[in-house]
Every structure is written in structure tokens, then in C-alpha cells.
Amino acid sequence: xxxxxxxxxxxxxxxxxxxxxxxxxxxxxxxxxxxxxxxxxxxxxxxxxxxxxxxxxxxxxxxxxxxxxxxxxxxxxxxxxxxxxxxxxxxxxxxxxxxxxxxxxxxxxxxxxxxxxxxxxxxxxxxxxxxxxxxxxxxxxxxxxxxxxxxxxxxxxxxxxxxxxxxxxxxxxxxxxxxxxxxxxxxxxxxxxxxxxxxxxxxxxxxxxxxxxxxxxxxxxxxxxxxxxxxxxxxxxxxxxxxxxxxxxxxxxxxxxxxxxxxxxxxxxxxxxxxxxxxxxxxxxxxxxxxxxxxxxxxxxxxxxxxxxxxxxxxxxxxxxxxxxxxxxxxxxxxxxxxxxxxxxxxxxxxxxxxxxxxxxxxxxxxxxxxxxxxxxxxxxxxxxxxxxxxxxxxxxxxxxxxxxxxxxxxxxxxxxxxxxxxxxxxxxxxxxxxxxxxxxxxxxxxxxxxxxxxxxxxxxxxxxxxxxxxxxxxxxxx
Numbered sequence: 001x002x003x004x005x006x007x008x009x010x011x012x013x014x015x016x017x018x019x020x021x022x023x024x025x026x027x028x029x030x031x032x033x034x035x036x037x038x039x040x041x042x043x044x045x046x047x048x049x050x051x052x053x054x055x056x057x058x059x060x061x062x063x064x065x066x067x068x069x070x071x072x073x074x075x076x077x078x079x080x081x082x083x084x085x086x087x088x089x090x091x092x093x094x095x096x097x098x099x100x101x102x103x104x105x106x107x108x109x110x111x112x113x114x115x116x117x118x119x120x121x122x123x124x125x126x127x128x129x130x131x132x133x134x135x136x137x138x139x140x141x142x143x144x145x146x147x148x149x150x151x152x153x154x155x156x157x158x159x160x161x162x163x164x165x166x167x168x169x170x171x172x173x174x175x176x177x178x179x180x181x182x183x184x185x186x187x188x189x190x191x192x193x194x195x196x197x198x199x200x201x202x203x204x205x206x207x208x209x210x211x212x213x214x215x216x217x218x219x220x221x222x223x224x225x226x227x228x229x230x231x232x233x234x235x236x237x238x239x240x241x242x243x244x245x246x247x248x249x250x251x252x253x254x255x256x257x258x259x260x261x262x263x264x265x266x267x268x269x270x271x272x273x274x275x276x277x278x279x280x281x282x283x284x285x286x287x288x289x290x291x292x293x294x295x296x297x298x299x300x301x302x303x304x305x306x307x308x309x310x311x312x313x314x315x316x317x318x319x320x321x322x323x324x325x326x327x328x329x330x331x332x333x334x335x336x337x338x339x340x341x342x343x344x345x346x347x348x349x350x351x352x353x354x355x356x357x358x359x360x361x362x363x364x365x366x367x368x369x370x371x372x373x374x375x376x377x378x379x380x381x382x383x384x385x386x387x388x389x390x391x392x393x394x395x396x397x398x399x400x401x402x403x404x405x406x407x408x409x410x411x412x413x414x415x416x417x418x419x420x421x422x423x424x425x426x427x428x429x430x431x432x433x434x435x436x437x438x439x440x441x442x443x444x445x446x447x448x449x450x451x452x453x454x455x456x457x458x459x460x461x462x463x464x465x466x467x468x469x470x471x472x473x474x475x476x477x478x479x
Contacts, residue, residue: 009049009050009081010080010081010082011080011267012049012050013049013079013080013081014076014077014079014080014081015049015076015267016046016047016049017065017069017079018069018075018076018079018270018272019272020041020046020057020062020065021041021062021065021066021069021075021079022069022075022247022248022272023248023272024037024066025069025070025075025247025347026177026179026182026183026247026248026272026347027177027178027179027182027347028179028347034066035059038059038062038063038066039059041057041062042056042057042058042059042062043056044056050140051114065079073270073349073350074270075270076267076268076270077270077415093134093138093139093142094130094131096127096130096131097120097123097124097130097131097133097134098142100120100123100130101116101120101139101142101143101148102146102148104116104119104120104123105143105148109150109151110150110151111150112150113136113139113140113143113150114136116139116143117133117134117136117139120133120134120139121133174285176213176214177212177213177214178214179214179247179344179345179346179347180212180214180215180340180341180344180345180346180347180348181212181243181244181245181246181247181346181347181348181349182213182214182246182247182248182347183212183213183214183246183247183248183249183250184210184211184212184213184219184239184246184248184249184250185210185211185212185213185249185250185251185284185286185287186208186209186210186211186232186236186249186250186251186257187208187209187251187252187284187287188206188207188208188227188232188254188256189206189207189209189287189291189294190204190206191204191205191206191207191223191294191295191299192295192299193205193299193302193308195308195309195310195313196307196308196309197225197310203225205223205224205225205310205313206223206224206225206226206227206231207221207222207223207224207291207294207317208220208221208222208223208224208231208232208235209221209287209290210235210236210239211286211287211290212243212246212337212341213250213286214340215333215337215338215340215341216286216290216330216333216337216340217243217326217337217338217340217341218290218321218325218326218337219239219242219243220235220236220238220239220242220243221235221317221318221321222234222235222238222314222317223310223313223314223317225310227254227256228256228402229255229256229259229261229262229401229402230400230401230402230403231256232256232257232259232262233261233262233265233361233400236262236361237354237357237358237361240269240351240357241351241354241357243348243351244348244349244350244351245269245270245271245348245349245350245351246271246348247271247272247347247348247349248271248272248273248274249266249271249272249273249274250274250275250276250284251273251274251275251276251284252275252276252284253275253276257275258275259363260363260364261361261362261363261400261401262361264360264361264362264363264364265357265360265361265362268360268415269352269357269360293325294317297320297324298316298317298320301316301320302316325337326338358400358406359398359406359408359417361400362398362399362400362406362408363398363399363400363401364396364397364398364410364412365378365396365397365398365399366394366395366396366397367394367395367397368393368394369385369389369390369392369393369394369395371390374386374387374390375424376395376397376421378397378399378404378407379401379404381404381423381424382423382424383407383421383422383423383424384421384422384423384424384425385409385421386409386419389409395409396409396410396411396412397409397410397421398410398417404423406420407420407421407422408420408421409421
């Protein structure tokens with residue numbers, strides 16, 4: 001639903017840098033071992049966030065990124081590239097070359113930008129009057145602005161084959177995060193017991209649980225009637241408010257986990273997002289063990305309750321988790337999840353307030369402002385833009401698809417909300433009250449009527465007269 005937003009070059013570079021040094025923040029090396037870890041990372045090749053080519057980084061570069069990320073509460077923001085002074089100034093592509101590019105993209109939509117450029121250079125050489133071929137950066141920006149995106153071929157069943165080929169080729173090992181807050185697990189579980197909803201229908205509830213890898217403590221658990229991004233964000237927000245921000249989050253490839261609000265929210269909170277291999281539930285085995293306890297103990301104790309509602313199920317679940325699960329000694333750690341959580345060590349971070357979390361778990365979009373009445377369209381609803389911003393053609397907004405009550409006008413470069421936008425109130429506008437317009441831009445120079453011939457045409461007349469040629473037309477009696 002959202003453009004990988006919003007994923008501009010600075011964001012992609014920040015995410016790449018965070019994916020490299022992020023594991024060192026989630027699991028800090030022992031004293032004296034940092035250089036060894038950075039040396040190992042310096043010897044690794046990574047995928048360039050813009051070209052997709054293999055690229056490596058020097059030890060000094062990785063060391064600078066590590067200390068930048070460790071210094072603040074927002075590692076991703078600290079690793080973001082600063083915008084260039086000429087940012088937003090695109091060079092034009094000749095009209096003939098642009099038409100050739102469109103025809104070329106229509107015939108070959110799966111070509112890369114580099115392949116389009118190489119072929120366009122041949123076309124430009126065959127037609128010298130069209131001008132030289134643009135540079136790679138210019139062509140790439142132009143194609144993005146015109147929506148000439150690359151379409152990738154995905155063979156049918158590719159994900160299934162990759163998962164099938166991965167399991168016999170790699171050994172399966174148990175693992176555990178070294179620090180509390182270093183890694184959380186998140187997953188949904190379809191309960192075996194049906195309940196009656198408010199409309200009198202039998203439905204199967206779904207349990208969302210967030211589990212800390214090291215301590216096995218349940219950061220939050222709640223039953224829902226659906227498996228949507230709204231439910232996920234609702235539960236995850238409560239976990240973050242209760243337990244703080246983790247360094248990484250592991251989940252499967254469900255649509256709710258990969259929704260724009262979820263992905264972008266984790267990025268803005270500097271939480272490293274990791275997904276399991278498709279069709280490989282064993283990678284999230286700790287939660288599979290927890291589901292067995294939910295079914296074998298919690299739901300088993302509710303067998304005699306005939307009138308089971310969603311509210312009662314949630315109350316019973318939280319009481320069982322806090323009263324029994326968190327206080328039962330784990331067979332592997334030898335400690336209760338609660339005690340192991342309190343003993344640490346921890347790499348967790350403090351959590352922002354609820355309003356900041358609500359803003360974080362939103363999708364970033366660009367919308368074109370209507371010049372006629374200063375509104376934008378969003379999900380079939382029109383929102384009013386303040387009149388002092390009427391000169392902006394495109395504005396950046398953030399919103400959650402399930403909550404149009406909170407739509408923010410954003411300054412994405414600074415990463416801050418300017419103000420909230422509200423739906424168009426036609427009834428109130430019909431009262432006829434209008435505010436005086438505030439100056440949106442500096443006042444233009446005082447207009448004056450044109451006098452004489454324009455400088456360019458005067459020069460052309462002089463140049464033509466200097467050739468000594470007579471006027472190239474046959475005059476009539478009137479001229």
C-alpha cells in the first residue's frame with residue numbers, strides 16, 4: 001500500500017548501515033573484541049542499496065558507523081545521510097530521448113536502469129541532433145519520477161523451492177540471544193477454542209504474543225478476531241510501552257508483519273527487523289513451544305467455561321501469564337522468565353510516549369494538493385491543507401490505514417510532524433466564513449507594462465541585419 005517509502009536513498013543507506021552494525025548493538029562484543037568483529041564485517045561484501053552491486057566498507061568506516069549508532073537513542077537517524085545542497089534539482093532529458101526511453105521501457109519493462117542507459121546511448125549516437133545520452137544518476141531519477149519502474153520476474157513457487165533447498169543444505173541449531181532486549185519474537189496463533197462474538201457468531205480467536213528470546217518473558221499477549229496490521233501494531237505498541245524498545249524483532253512473512261505501517265514503524269524506532277525463511281516455522285521455535293503451553297494449560301483450564309467471550313479470554317490469558325508462566329522455572333535456563341529478565345544483562349532502550357509510537361507506526365505517502373480548494377485525497381476522503389502551505393504541490397503525510405483520525409503533515413527530511421490534517425468539513429465551510437490568506441511566498445516584484453521590443457528579439461533583428469540579406473518575404477502594399 002505504501003511506496004517502499006518512502007525508501008529514498010538516505011533511508012536505504014541508513015538501513016544498510018544499521019543492518020551491518022545493528023547486530024553489534026543487540027549483542028555487544030566483549031571488551032577488546034570490537035576490532036575483530038569490525039574487521040570481520042570489513043571483509044564481508046554487502047549489496048549496494050542503489051545499484052544492487054556487491055560493495056565492501058573499510059574498517060574505519062564501520063568503526064565510525066558503530067560509534068554514531070551507539071551514541072544516541074535513534075541509531076538509524078544517526079546513520080542517515082545528510083541531503084545534498086543540490087537535492088531535488090533534476091536535469092531534464094531531451095524530449096526525443098524521453099520518447100525513445102518510454103518506448104524502450106514499454107517493450108522491455110524488466111530491464112535494469114543500466115541496461116536502459118546503454119541502449120539509450122546507442123540510440124543517441126544514431127541521432128546526434130537529439131543531444132547526448134544522460135548520465136546514470138540523471139536517467140535513474142528521471143525514470144523514478146516518471147514511474148518507469150523495473151518489473152521483476154518471479155518464477156512460480158520460488159519461495160517454496162528456496163525453503164525446500166535451504167533445510168537440507170544447512171544444519172539446524174538452537175540459539176539464544178546473549179542480552180535481554182537483544183531479540184524479540186512475534187507471531188500469531190489460531191486458538192483451538194471458538195468463542196461467541198457480539199453478533200452471536202462462533203469465531204476462532206487469534207493470539208498475538210511477543211516473547212523476549214533470552215528470558216522467554218512474554219512482553220505482551222492479547223487475543224484478537226483478525227490477523228491484521230492494526231491488531232499487530234495495537235499489541236506491539238503495548239509491549240513496547242511495558243518493556244521498552246528491543247534491538248531486533250524476528251517474525252514470519254505474514255502480511256501484517258510486512259505491512260507498510262509495521263515495517264516503517266520498526267525502522268523509525270531503530271528496531272532491526274528480521275524475517276524467518278518461508279515455510280520454516282522451526283526458526284521461531286521458542287514461540288511454538290509457548291503455543292503448546294497455551295493450548296495444554298491455559299485453554300485446557302477453560303474447557304468448563306461455556307460462555308467464553310473475548311474479554312474473559314484476554315483476562316484469563318494475562319492472569320495465567322503473570323501468575324504462572326512468568327514464575328515457573330524454565331528447564332533450560334534454570335530461572336523463571338521474570339527473574340531472568342530482571343537479572344539481564346540488557347541492551348533494551350527506553351520507549352517513547354504513546355503519541356510518538358502512534359506516529360511511528362504509520363505509512364508515509366506523497367499526495368498532490370488540489371489548487372482549487374487546498375485539499376488532498378486519502379483513502380476516498382478529502383483532507384484540508386492549511387492555507388499557508390497552499391504553494392506546495394506535493395506534500396508528505398503519514399497515516400495508518402485503519403485510523404484516519406490521525407493524519408500528519410510531515411517534514412520527512414527532518415523526520416518530524418508539522419501538524420495534523422483533518423477531513424474536509426463541507427457543512428461548516430457552507431457558512432461562508434473565510435480567513436484572510438497569509439503570504440505563502442515572498443511578494444513578487446511590482447508588475448509594469450511591457451515597453452518596446454524584448455532584448456532577445458532585438459538582438460535577433462540586429463544579427464539578421466548584420467548579415468546583409470534582404471528580408472526573406474515579399475512585401476505587400478500594406479507592408
